[in-house]
Amino acid sequence: MRTQCPYCSVQCSMDLIEEKIITRKRFKTKPNKQDPTSEGRLCIKGVNAHQHVVSNERVTHPLLKIDGEFVKIPWELALEYIAEQLKAIQTEDGLDAVSVYGGGSLTNEEAYLLGKFARVAVKTKHIDYNGRFCMSAAAAAANKAFGIDRGLTNSLHEIPDAKCIILAGTNIADCQPTILPYFRKAKKNGAFIIVIDPRETATSRIADLHLQVKPGMDAHITNGMLKVLFEGGYFDKTFIHDRTTGFDALSNDLQSLQLSELADLAGVSVDQIELAARKYGEAETGFIFTARGVEQHANGYENVRQFINLALATGKIGRYASGYGAITGQGNGQGGREHGQKADQLPGYRSIENQEHRNYIADIWGVPEEDLPRKGVSAYEMMEAIDREEITSMIVMASNPVVSNPNSIFVEKALEKLRFLVVIDMFVSETAEMADIILPASSYLEDEGTMTNLEGRVTLRRAGRVKPNGVKHDWEILCELAAALGKGEYFPFTSSEEIFEELRLASKGGLADYAGITYSRLEEEEVFWPCPDMSHPGTPRLFETTFYHDDGKAKFYPLQKPRNPEETSQEYPLMLTTGRWMEHYLTGVQTRRSPDLLKRSKEPLLEIHPDTAAKYGIEDGSIFQLKSSRGTMVIRCKYANGIRRDTVFAPFHWGNSQSINRVTSPALDPVCKMPEFKVSSVNVAPLIEKKLVHHGQGQGGLQDEGMD
Numbered sequence: 001m002r003t004q005c006p007y008c009s010v011q012c013s014m015d016l017i018e019e020k021i022i023t024r025k026r027f028k029t030k031p032n033k034q035d036p037t038s039e040g041r042l043c044i045k046g047v048n049a050h051q052h053v054v055s056n057e058r059v060t061h062p063l064l065k066i067d068g069e070f071v072k073i074p075w076e077l078a079l080e081y082i083a084e085q086l087k088a089i090q091t092e093d094g095l096d097a098v099s100v101y102g103g104g105s106l107t108n109e110e111a112y113l114l115g116k117f118a119r120v121a122v123k124t125k126h127i128d129y130n131g132r133f134c135m136s137a138a139a140a141a142a143n144k145a146f147g148i149d150r151g152l153t154n155s156l157h158e159i160p161d162a163k164c165i166i167l168a169g170t171n172i173a174d175c176q177p178t179i180l181p182y183f184r185k186a187k188k189n190g191a192f193i194i195v196i197d198p199r200e201t202a203t204s205r206i207a208d209l210h211l212q213v214k215p216g217m218d219a220h221i222t223n224g225m226l227k228v229l230f231e232g233g234y235f236d237k238t239f240i241h242d243r244t245t246g247f248d249a250l251s252n253d254l255q256s257l258q259l260s261e262l263a264d265l266a267g268v269s270v271d272q273i274e275l276a277a278r279k280y281g282e283a284e285t286g287f288i289f290t291a292r293g294v295e296q297h298a299n300g301y302e303n304v305r306q307f308i309n310l311a312l313a314t315g316k317i318g319r320y321a322s323g324y325g326a327i328t329g330q331g332n333g334q335g336g337r338e339h340g341q342k343a344d345q346l347p348g349y350r351s352i353e354n355q356e357h358r359n360y361i362a363d364i365w366g367v368p369e370e371d372l373p374r375k376g377v378s379a380y381e382m383m384e385a386i387d388r389e390e391i392t393s394m395i396v397m398a399s400n401p402v403v404s405n406p407n408s409i410f411v412e413k414a415l416e417k418l419r420f421l422v423v424i425d426m427f428v429s430e431t432a433e434m435a436d437i438i439l440p441a442s443s444y445l446e447d448e449g450t451m452t453n454l455e456g457r458v459t460l461r462r463a464g465r466v467k468p469n470g471v472k473h474d475w476e477i478l479c480e481l482a483a484a485l486g487k488g489e490y491f492p493f494t495s496s497e498e499i500f501e502e503l504r505l506a507s508k509g510g511l512a513d514y515a516g517i518t519y520s521r522l523e524e525e526e527v528f529w530p531c532p533d534m535s536h537p538g539t540p541r542l543f544e545t546t547f548y549h550d551d552g553k554a555k556f557y558p559l560q561k562p563r564n565p566e567e568t569s570q571e572y573p574l575m576l577t578t579g580r581w582m583e584h585y586l587t588g589v590q591t592r593r594s595p596d597l598l599k600r601s602k603e604p605l606l607e608i609h610p611d612t613a614a615k616y617g618i619e620d621g622s623i624f625q626l627k628s629s630r631g632t633m634v635i636r637c638k639y640a641n642g643i644r645r646d647t648v649f650a651p652f653h654w655g656n657s658q659s660i661n662r663v664t665s666p667a668l669d670p671v672c673k674m675p676e677f678k679v680s681s682v683n684v685a686p687l688i689e690k691k692l693v694h695h696g697q698g699q700g701g702l703q704d705e706g707m708d
């Protein structure tokens, strides 16, 4: 079967061969050599992606919690029961007491339908999704700077011809491994590669210059670079004049900056800032890429705006081999943020507070405009509203918020207060364990639909495998739940293609315009949005002639000092930053159920510099408690020579006592509500009990052989 990896935003396609030898099943994976993005490569996660699908831990029945135990119940009863509960709660607590929480692994069709489901079937304003923790800073920055938000402005194929590449807070070698060769090619062609990251990573190893920034202090580097570019005459005055606004306010402030002060604050040297600026300024072509390292901060929005300033000031955007990109994260991190799962958004990147937009979508949906709710609050703010008992019910589809939210001890306590929690998932995730009812969803191998990759390229993933008995597709579940709520007429869909046809109409004329894309077109070619009609070729390169603001110009952002992240103190002297490892995906619900991936990486490890470890008397490989003012988690440490001495790093791929979010800070960016996952002040303390006890869930015991 031809399929696409369910994990990251590259969306590598592959052929999966399923062999049956007597009763045993074997799987082989072959990359698709014709894949225009991965060029026939797969990473270790892609090779093993089918393993969770055939895990014997898949949920294959609706499960209702009775006296603390899950009991299998038939679908009809499950749907009826949910509808009854939701209606009762809304009668007593109000329409907005029910909330919906989505995810970036959903197909475009399902993300679209989830938004419609919340607004039309449940009639709540409270819907948001895990992309709030992922794409929101870059999305807000791109919208404000360019008037549109699409991950990369150019196709990956242009990277090898760029002469300078800045990789800021993006660890491509571990997180989008199959696109690393584009960067290697650029290097071979003479590009100067700059990595900005507090740690040495597999990505920083390809860099010509590695700026080991102090977590949260990127903007001091960009400000310093801007000053050097200005003074060195590297600004593109024609581009600035013709294509941008807001430059004067910015340039006036540059004079007052002191490079030495900025370098000190950023934890790098003046020489490094100067070299980075000169190399980027001199290069005829260049790219800047950011990811969660600069975005997941309480000033993530400003951070991204300041990186965009560099591209605008030097005119390195809107042309071949020059541009900016926020490397998107989840499989459908891009499409999932365009069609209405966001609290303030309607399909096609329309705004729920814009009268014209409301009229247009109400018309497509066949509901009175006044019936459409207004905007709700962001993902973490929903947890706060649950804690205040303003929201008393939640439907979670394709996310594991109890592990992925910051300050997760608080979040877990809040979720316990819910009157009714529904989780739609393939597994009993840590969040599903808390649910009153779990509905089993199909997996990527079984469910078809479109996905939009990091380049803005829309791909069609066909279903290769029949879903297990008792399991439904997410879109089917939404249609059936809507029917149970008495709104079936608005959800008459019998295939994902029918939903896509409505999405095309709903997105038409919006910023994320998919009107010119159809399933049959996607069978022939992958299309980059915006694509307003069938004769339009799609838009691989953005901004060649215009930006998307009314005046057609891009906007500079005034100089901004980075807000100091949570300060370290005597009690919490170290800075914790968090992120990913190659072998696991997000909260690990899927990859911890893939035996080959779990074998490679069994538990989280805290990366700590040996000098720092020595200071606190920590032996390599020992287990201890990591503490912050929010709580404690348990983790083994691993010496890492390549990390800053004031910083420790851990992945967030594990739950329960090993969940790093038990200690992370809930500070939110005021503009986009991105949490500060990348800086929390912590300390390390010895454990009394040294033996690590694994929780049963998702810690192995799975199989991809011998299944019927």
Ligand SMILES: Nc1nc2c(c(=O)[nH]1)N[C@H]1C(S)=C(S)[C@@H](COP(=O)(O)OP(=O)(O)OC[C@H]3O[C@@H](n4cnc5c(=O)[nH]c(N)nc54)[C@H](O)[C@@H]3O)O[C@H]1N2
Pocket (backbone or CB within 6 Å): 008, 009, 134, 168, 169, 170, 171, 172, 174, 175, 176, 196, 197, 198, 199, 201, 213, 214, 215, 216, 217, 218, 291, 292, 293, 294, 328, 329, 330, 333, 577, 578, 579, 580, 581, 582, 583, 584, 585, 586, 649, 678
């Ligand atoms: N293997 C794997 N791949 C994945 C995922 C996964 O879970 N596992 N998840 C996918 C998803 S959803 C996403 S969003 C992407 C994320 O992709 P990335 O953003 O590349 O991944 P992270 O590891 O979160 O962070 C990147 C780097 O930022 C650095 N960093 C931390 N603090 C700072 C800082 O203050 N400034 C700077 N400049 N850098 C900092 C970290 O050391 C880290 O190396 O990956 C996608 N791909």
Ligand SMILES: Nc1nc2c(c(=O)[nH]1)N[C@H]1C(S)=C(S)[C@@H](COP(=O)(O)OP(=O)(O)OC[C@H]3O[C@@H](n4cnc5c(=O)[nH]c(N)nc54)[C@H](O)[C@@H]3O)O[C@H]1N2
Pocket (backbone or CB within 6 Å): 103, 104, 105, 106, 130, 131, 133, 134, 135, 292, 296, 329, 330, 397, 398, 399, 400, 401, 403, 404, 405, 406, 424, 425, 426, 427, 429, 441, 442, 443, 444, 474, 578, 579, 580, 585, 586, 587, 588, 589, 590, 652, 660, 661, 664, 677
């Ligand atoms: N400390 C820290 N925390 C972070 C981050 C960080 O860097 N540091 N990064 C943040 C980022 S960028 C992200 S994207 C979030 C991700 O956070 P989550 O969304 O919580 O992560 P996942 O593990 O992808 O959870 C997805 C759940 O949906 C299920 N699932 C997968 N596919 C489907 C499907 O098609 N349908 C249904 N119904 N279920 C499905 C999986 O089994 C799993 O239980 O975490 C954020 N949290």
Ligand code: SF4
Pocket (backbone or CB within 6 Å): 005, 006, 007, 008, 009, 010, 011, 012, 038, 041, 042, 043, 044, 045, 046, 047, 175, 176, 177, 178, 179
């Ligand atoms: S995880 Fe990403 S890079 Fe790896 S195979 Fe899957 S889509 Fe490709």
Ligand SMILES: [Mo]
Pocket (backbone or CB within 6 Å): 133, 134, 135, 329, 330, 333
């Ligand atoms: Mo993400």
